[in-house]
Amino acid sequence: MKIPPYALLLLATLLWGGNFVIGRAVSGDIPPLTLAFLRWCVAFIVFFPIAYRNLKSEWRMLKENWPIVIILALTGVAAFNTLVYIGLHYTTSINASLMNSSTPIMIYILSFIFLKEKLSKFQLLGTALSLSGVVFIISGGSFASLVDFTFNKGDLIVIVAVFCWSIYSLLVKHYANRLPGQSTFLVTILIGAIMLLPFYIYETMTLSEPIHWQWSTIAAILYVGIFASIIAFLSWNSGVVQLGANKASIYLNFIPVFASIFAVLFLDEKLHAFQIIGGLAVVAGVIVSGRK
Template identity: 45%
Template sequence: MLDETNKKYGFLLLILANMIWGGNFVIGRIGVDYFPPLLFSLLRWIIAFLLLTPFMVKQLKKDWNIIWHHKRILLLLAVTGVAGYNTIIYFALQYTTSINASVVNSTTPLFIAILAIFILREKLLARQAAGILLSVFGILYIISKGSIEMFLSWKINAGDLYVLAAVIMWASYSVIGKKYSDVLPMLTSFYASAFIGILLLAPLSFIEYLVMERSPVFTLPSAGILLYVGFLASVMAFLSWNFGVSLIGAAKAGIFLNLLPVFAIIFTLSFTEEKLYLYQIIGGGIVTLGVVISSKKSLRIKNHVQENKSSA
């Protein structure tokens, strides 16, 4: 009875995490109207870091020797997962829709599978290869809006390509984190990489201000946006996901990632003026089918989610 109750709580936590991350694409799309991308990402992680600090100081002292010994790895995690992924996503959302971004982002497991071949020496199975090719076709279908003429003339939204770059960043973060998951303590590594990410983003944000000469807009709505991305998307969703995974297991939890674009589409249609087009439905279906086919034989790769999922 207790196991069944734990599973129910686990399912609810996993659904909650993906609901928050799905909403993050919509909130992020609105947020870039108030803040430049680099500053937006910087403020997000400052809030997350400050909220975590009271609970992490003692644990950081306990894990300090391990953290310091692997400082180069933490730097890589900060560059790819904290500073890289989030900033590129916010930059991309200036040029593409929340729906496109969330669907393209759902290909993350496929890019992880590709990088795992080179970094983790994973074997590429036939079903994985088929799923990857199918999902690549789905991505191309979405970013070309289902038009062969648009694809051949390369009239493709740059924002969708930026999302792909962000996905590669996140896949790198996930594979690196998986490689060192037996060594690095999960929460402390997340906390430390967030701090390093802040140190990286601060000077870049200052340069952004000098170049763009764009000032942030601090209002009640923009404060709510920062609270969402800083607390809900960075801390609450991260903890919900990891506790959920611990209750039902990483292999079973992996399928819940497919809920992220679903929630993103629901929130987008409910709270913004974006519309859902046929090419997005078709392309999204192709991408999802590719992910499902690829994931059938790659449950080990999905373990990356347990150690690394901290933002979307």
């Protein structure tokens, strides 16, 4: 039975929304670099049997674009989720997921700066609207925070993570015809894990408290390594192929919706008015910027 594309896209965003909540839930049990490193180790073990068959025939394409593969591994694998997990030690999963919604806007800005792509009036309007929403969220809806320039450092770390993911997404889009999808993902997972290895070793050697190994911690690692990485990736790609990238991109706005629902249900986080207002501004900006 063929799964409808909208179901695949919703499944991917649901799993990604859960990633923010899981990262916040285990922030007191497992340090962020360890969680990120173990996530990608699990992902590589699970994904290797799926993708290795194509790796030999597609290796030449990867080798020809090796610098790009390295950057993809750095920004999309090593940096993005690691920074998100670090940020979740200081901010809520709702805030982090709302920050993540500004990714399309960040991509527009990077395309304008580095690829010299012109921004339409809708993209300019959408960018201004989304960025105002982001500023409203990280300031907690407080004008005094803007004046004093006192922001939650967790929110700022997540914004850096979004910047890294935007670079990754822009390169994936730009080199889509030159890099094979599954083989590239497999190799970037391996390289990203190798990049994280020395940081993981340093973190484990300098821990003030031992990691709380329990079933919930192991389940969290398996979730982010299998469901939020492999199943979400395969579901999203399949949905994009069937529906098209432009129509599929709007489904990314479901990530903060699912993350907020999970955070309220399982973490007892409170959904504040400034998050709703700022989140609506971010999403509205993305929708406006996508107009032709």
